[in-house]
Amino acid sequence: FTSESYPELKRDPKFSEISSEHVKFFKDLLGSESAVIDGLSSDASEDIEPFNADWMRKYRGHTKLVLKPGSTEEVSKILKYCNDNTLAVVPQGGNTGLVGGSVPVFDEIVINLSRMNSIRSFDEVSGILVADAGVILEVADNFLAEKSHIFPLDLGAKGSCQIGGNVATNAGGLRLLRYGSLHGNVLGIEAVLPDGTIVDDLSKLRKNNTGYDIKQLFIGGEGTIGIITAISIFCPQRSPAINAAYFGLSSFEKVQQAFREAKAQLSEILSAFELMDGRSQKLLHKASGRKLPLEGEHPFYCLIETSGSNSDHDSEKLEAFLEHVMGEEIVDDGVVAQDQTQIADLWACREGVPECLGHWGGVYKYDLSIPIGELYAIVEETRERIKKAGLMGNSDEYPVVDVVGYGHMGDANLHLNVSVRRYDKKVEKELEPFVYEWVAKRNGSISAEHGLGIAKKAFIGYSRSETMIRLMKQIKELYDPKGIMNPYKYI
Numbered sequence: 001f002t003s004e005s006y007p008e009l010k011r012d013p014k015f016s017e018i019s020s021e022h023v024k025f026f027k028d029l030l031g032s033e034s035a036v037i038d039g040l041s042s043d044a045s046e047d048i049e050p051f052n053a054d055w056m057r058k059y060r061g062h063t064k065l066v067l068k069p070g071s072t073e074e075v076s077k078i079l080k081y082c083n084d085n086t087l088a089v090v091p092q093g094g095n096t097g098l099v100g101g102s103v104p105v106f107d108e109i110v111i112n113l114s115r116m117n118s119i120r121s122f123d124e125v126s127g128i129l130v131a132d133a134g135v136i137l138e139v140a141d142n143f144l145a146e147k148s149h150i151f152p153l154d155l156g157a158k159g160s161c162q163i164g165g166n167v168a169t170n171a172g173g174l175r176l177l178r179y180g181s182l183h184g185n186v187l188g189i190e191a192v193l194p195d196g197t198i199v200d201d202l203s204k205l206r207k208n209n210t211g212y213d214i215k216q217l218f219i220g221g222e223g224t225i226g227i228i229t230a231i232s233i234f235c236p237q238r239s240p241a242i243n244a245a246y247f248g249l250s251s252f253e254k255v256q257q258a259f260r261e262a263k264a265q266l267s268e269i270l271s272a273f274e275l276m277d278g279r280s281q282k283l284l285h286k287a288s289g290r291k292l293p294l295e296g297e298h299p300f301y302c303l304i305e306t307s308g309s310n311s312d313h314d315s316e317k318l319e320a321f322l323e324h325v326m327g328e329e330i331v332d333d334g335v336v337a338q339d340q341t342q343i344a345d346l347w348a349c350r351e352g353v354p355e356c357l358g359h360w361g362g363v364y365k366y367d368l369s370i371p372i373g374e375l376y377a378i379v380e381e382t383r384e385r386i387k388k389a390g391l392m393g394n395s396d397e398y399p400v401v402d403v404v405g406y407g408h409m410g411d412a413n414l415h416l417n418v419s420v421r422r423y424d425k426k427v428e429k430e431l432e433p434f435v436y437e438w439v440a441k442r443n444g445s446i447s448a449e450h451g452l453g454i455a456k457k458a459f460i461g462y463s464r465s466e467t468m469i470r471l472m473k474q475i476k477e478l479y480d481p482k483g484i485m486n487p488y489k490y491i
């Protein structure tokens, strides 16, 4: 989608167009050649394209300028200049977001945080890490691993996404079940407001009840009120013993039973409980050629991870759990990883799903919170609906390849993905508002963890009341009165 795909969206004429005078100001400010990608000069037009397109290659903007500040002071000077000159901006981290929030819609200036990538401090006693927003998640986690600690968030895009982007989207990921949400783990934030004010709230305190907790507005704020330049975050001790198991089940009823048993029997060592339906695993195999861990086909698969301090004790518990659930016929078949490579192979069957589903051309993605008992019903109903409309089949004449479900069972967060050969208005019409209405009827959320961006902008009303939306708008106006921060997106 480009701005042309949204005829209701018009470039707001209040925003200035980028001129060579603006570009000169930024070049003088940032100095280094690589810190400014100037799309006004024709030889840079190719270099600028990766910043205009999102990870899915689904949303594309038309920026003519990318800025890569190297310090909080530079971010402050950039934003102040943009605010004074009414230039619209988009904060951008690793550009792995899935709702089109990290790319411009029209010609907004991209402010990319990749050069702000230093770890500022780590306290081995408290486990508190302070780091620049542009540190890549995997780099932060590797740094912590050397100190026997772990970043309390993990997700498939860890090699590219940045911790500032993770906080700006309030990413949930694969171990929220164990470590909880960033709303609890992030202890402090350094951010820059549109007028250039530096908000230094890099608290390292776990407890601080002195008035409103303003940093929470930046967590999940999707870059609409300011740019996060650094975070301080509570990082738990890394468990020395990690085990993983993958198993096949015959129904969603059994998946729920297995989840209950896992909580009861694995209790404090359970660190992930992920769900993949059989169809998502089949498509993973088709797209990537990856051999699946179990023989035969099962309607559902689960991946369980345990993290604890005693390997023998944990594997014994996991083996006993598997024996129990197989003996009770809750689980049809299963395998426990025997070493690090096997653990990584099992995880690849889960983490590889989002990318593989795009293999045939595109994906419609819905990231839903649903009461757990009905978590999978939406997938079946959506598939039936698409089939009935004659849109799904094995040959090229059908736009839809398959409708699949997977996600974070432990958090009641389902990813409904419709894998397509091409984007098609007929498919879209079957999906929307059907999916949103279905979720709203059950008091679920239309975005559990990816955010709203531009993709879900029009649908916020399915999950938030008018009063809540009014309060959000008031906050936006207070922090960003000229509306330069990530315009045209959800707020």
Ligand code: FAD
Pocket: 055, 090, 091, 092, 093, 094, 095, 096, 097, 098, 101, 102, 113, 133, 154, 155, 156, 157, 160, 161, 162, 163, 164, 165, 166, 167, 168, 169, 170, 171, 172, 173, 174, 222, 223, 224, 226, 227, 228, 229, 354, 355, 449, 450, 453, 486
């Ligand atoms: P970007 O994509 O660059 O930006 C995302 C949003 O944050 C944009 O609105 C942007 O304007 C804003 N932003 C970025 N940096 C800043 C900053 N410093 N200050 C202010 N605003 C900023 N999400 C989950 O929750 N759970 C998952 O399990 C998960 N798995 C994923 C797996 C894959 C393969 C992919 C591609 C994505 C996945 N995601 C997941 C989506 C997730 O939102 C992102 O991967 C990640 O959190 C975004 O970080 P980023 O640095 O790429 O941010």
Ligand code: 2HG
Pocket: 098, 156, 173, 351, 354, 365, 366, 367, 407, 408, 415, 416, 417
């Ligand atoms: C995941 O859990 C991510 O793998 C991506 O949140 C989900 O692509 C998706 O729909």
Ligand code: ZN
Pocket: 173, 407, 408, 415, 449
């Ligand atoms: Zn997810």
